[in-house]
Amino acid sequence: MLGLVAPSIAFLALFFVAPLGFFLFRSVDNSEVPGWLPRTVTALARWNGAGLPEEAAYRALAEDLAALSGSTALPLLGRRLNHNVPGFRGLITGTGNRVDLRQAGSMREQLVSLDPRWGESTYWQTIRRERHALTPFYLLTALDLRHGAGGELQRVPGDSAIFLGLLGRTLTISVVVTLLCVLLGFPVAATMAGSSPARANALLILVLIPFWTSLLVRSTAWVILLQNQGVVNQALVGLGLIDRPVPLIFNRLGLYIAMVHVLLPFMVLPLYSVLKGIPPELMRAASSLGAPPWTAFRLVYVPQALPGLVAGASLVFVLALGYYVTPALVGGPGDQMIGYFIAYFTNTAVNWGMASALGTILLVVVSLIYLALGRIVGLDRLAVR
Amino acid sequence: MPSHATVLERLGHFGIRALTVLVLGYLILPILVILPLSFTSGELLVYPLPAWSLRWYREFTTGPMWTQATWNSLVLAAVTTLVATAAGMLAAFGLQGLRSRFKPVLYGLLALPLIIPPVMVAVALFYYYARLGLVGTFSGLVFAHTVLALPFVVITVAATLQGFDRNLPRAAASLGASPLQAFRKVTLPIILPGVLSGAVFAFVTSFDELLVILFVGSPEQRTLPRQIFSGVSETMSPTVAAAAVVLIGVSLILMAVVELLRRRSERLRGAIHS
Numbered sequence: 001m002l003g004l005v006a007p008s009i010a011f012l013a014l015f016f017v018a019p020l021g022f023f024l025f026r027s028v029d030n031s032e033v034p035g036w037l038p039r040t041v042t043a044l045a046r047w048n049g050a051g052l053p054e055e056a057a058y059r060a061l062a063e064d065l066a067a068l069s070g071s072t073a074l075p076l077l078g079r080r081l082n083h084n085v086p087g088f089r090g091l092i093t094g095t096g097n098r099v100d101l102r103q104a105g106s107m108r109e110q111l112v113s114l115d116p117r118w119g120e121s122t123y124w125q126t127i128r129r130e131r132h133a134l135t136p137f138y139l140l141t142a143l144d145l146r147h148g149a150g151g152e153l154q155r156v157p158g159d160s161a162i163f164l165g166l167l168g169r170t171l172t173i174s175v176v177v178t179l180l181c182v183l184l185g186f187p188v189a190a191t192m193a194g195s196s197p198a199r200a201n202a203l204l205i206l207v208l209i210p211f212w213t214s215l216l217v218r219s220t221a222w223v224i225l226l227q228n229q230g231v232v233n234q235a236l237v238g239l240g241l242i243d244r245p246v247p248l249i250f251n252r253l254g255l256y257i258a259m260v261h262v263l264l265p266f267m268v269l270p271l272y273s274v275l276k277g278i279p280p281e282l283m284r285a286a287s288s289l290g291a292p293p294w295t296a297f298r299l300v301y302v303p304q305a306l307p308g309l310v311a312g313a314s315l316v317f318v319l320a321l322g323y324y325v326t327p328a329l330v331g332g333p334g335d336q337m338i339g340y341f342i343a344y345f346t347n348t349a350v351n352w353g354m355a356s357a358l359g360t361i362l363l364v365v366v367s368l369i370y371l372a373l374g375r376i377v378g379l380d381r382l383a384v385r
Numbered sequence: 386m387p388s389h390a391t392v393l394e395r396l397g398h399f400g401i402r403a404l405t406v407l408v409l410g411y412l413i414l415p416i417l418v419i420l421p422l423s424f425t426s427g428e429l430l431v432y433p434l435p436a437w438s439l440r441w442y443r444e445f446t447t448g449p450m451w452t453q454a455t456w457n458s459l460v461l462a463a464v465t466t467l468v469a470t471a472a473g474m475l476a477a478f479g480l481q482g483l484r485s486r487f488k489p490v491l492y493g494l495l496a497l498p499l500i501i502p503p504v505m506v507a508v509a510l511f512y513y514y515a516r517l518g519l520v521g522t523f524s525g526l527v528f529a530h531t532v533l534a535l536p537f538v539v540i541t542v543a544a545t546l547q548g549f550d551r552n553l554p555r556a557a558a559s560l561g562a563s564p565l566q567a568f569r570k571v572t573l574p575i576i577l578p579g580v581l582s583g584a585v586f587a588f589v590t591s592f593d594e595l596l597v598i599l600f601v602g603s604p605e606q607r608t609l610p611r612q613i614f615s616g617v618s619e620t621m622s623p624t625v626a627a628a629a630v631v632l633i634g635v636s637l638i639l640m641a642v643v644e645l646l647r648r649r650s651e652r653l654r655g656a657i658h659s
Binding site: 004008012015016017018019184185187190206207208209216220222224225227230231234261264321323324328329343347355370 | 405408416419429431472475476483491497504505508513531593610618636639640
């Protein structure tokens with residue numbers, strides 16, 4: 001029997017677990033610096049980090065850079081160190097291409113004359129801090145933290161502290177979308193559960209149609225509907241509710257409209273399957289015992305609906321956290337979520353470490369929610385499709 | 386029950402029903418509204434339509450970009466469906482017969498691609514494929530889509546097998562059927578609806594998939610979702626609306642197929658148990 005499962009497991013190990021593992025490891029992987037600057041990191045390990053390193057370190061760096069000169073590794077090393085200190089790239093490539101090992105005299109003087117920045121301790125301290133095969137740099141940056149000159153943790157100054165805000169925005173959007181889905185999904189699921197089987201089936205189809213329509217197609221539909229000359233604005237102007245078109249797209253409002261639409265079926269379907277199982281006699285019994293409708297609803301109905309609510313809400317929340325396509329199409333620059341920045345650091349900035357660090361944080365949040373969820377309701381309730 | 390409670394209850398009921406109608410309208414209207422727009426004769430996706438026309442559908446069925454994208458999507462989805470259905474069916478069978486404490490772990494692993502954000506899967510595969518030289522290859526796309534489609538097949542077939550009476554193939558064997566015959570004549574007809582549903586899910590997953598294509602596909606490997614995505618981000622020609630309507634149509638047909646298969650499976654099971 002294991003033999004039948006083995007092909008799928010091996011396949012997933014090869015094309016799912018391994019890629020994710022390698023990618024997540026990239027958030028702490030620092031093999032480039034010790035790999036390309038072997039002499040320098042050895043020399044800098046003996047330096048205490050105060051002032052400037054000794055002549056031996058300058059000599060070691062010159063030899064390392066000269067060895068890389070002309071190869072593709074030199075600009076790659078520059079790009080790597082540029083993540084830590086902007087401007088490092090030019091410093092590395094400029095020095096590496098011009099350094100002359102045969103020139104007599106002090107190597108410190110030669111390097112400082114090639115670029116006076118080699119006389120500043122910042123650059124040396126950065127190489128010294130990044131001398132190990134693993135680095136906490138990307139994960140710290142993703143939390144707006146960094147190591148100070150003395151190695152202590154400090155907050156990144158205001159204008160470059162963007163990642164906690166991004167995380168907060170991602171969580172805010174996901175929470176609002178989840179609450180809206182609960183608010184809009186509950187009456188639909190309750191009505192379906194209280195209808196005759198034939199009508200419940202008809203209503204179910206109305207939920208299943210958007211569920212089966214691809215996320216991209218629905219996001220596209222909302223772009224068409226919400227644009228300034230779009231149907232929604234035309235209707236609102238036509239009804240006399242507004243004088244001229246209001247911006248409904250490329251802002252938070254449009255994003256909420258589209259994301260709730262895309263995720264609502266994930267709320268309704270698990271909730272409906274739970275509500276269907278609540279015997280209607282219970283509510284009748286409650287009211288026959290004198291409970292007003294609201295009290296009966298609160299004390300009898302809601303507690304039994306809770307597993308469905310928790311399952312649906314968590315599913316919506318977790319899916320929302322990782323959204324990329326809908327915010328990219330319908331949201332504005334200020335509405336992009338963590339998934340957008342993972343893509344940005346991959347495609348535009350080519351900073352794998354940051355892409356991976358953000359991915360790690362996203363995955364940690366998602367896993368925590370699923371772990372909590374598995375304890376509360378059991379994961380098998382989540383298989384809706 | 387006191388009379389004021391009844392009034393409240395009625396009001397509450399009315400409110401819930403009204404809200405239900407509004408929410409269902411919100412769910413379904415965007416899909417309905419885009420339908421007439423795709424038949425516009427004009428260049429803009431706005432009402433009122435200047436005139437009805439099949440102009441953009443003609444563009445969709447004859448424009449080289451769109452026909453190429455449709456063909457690429459179909460081929461990729463077909464191959465993915467074959468691979469994912471075969472592997473997933475075997476895995477579901479194996480899992481059902483497995484008596485091991487690792488069974489939940491294996492099941493969890495097989496379902497894992499469902500809960501990892503797609504953008505992460507796509508980026509991770511890009512990083513991985515770059516080292517293996519699989520970026521921009523057809524097999525790379527098939528592997529990636531199979532990963533995403535496999536959970537749907539495993540879950541659907543496993544659900545069908547749960548109601549499957551293991552004594553039936555045994556009965557066939559006791560009547561002299563070989564294991565292969567018993568599978569073909571007894572087991573397969575009963576689980577076929579589940580397998581076909583799984584295959585449909587696999588097809589839809591691949592056919593609608595965007596992020597993997599964006600990250601690990603080469604520019605020539607444009608599929609319908611990719612073509613729509615770049616259309617929306619750039620020009621927003623009404624061909625995009627026509628393509629969207631075609632995709633909606635495909636989804637609805639496949640949804641109907643799965644629904645029919647589900648009913649057939651229930652009937653079959655009812656017939657066997659009665």
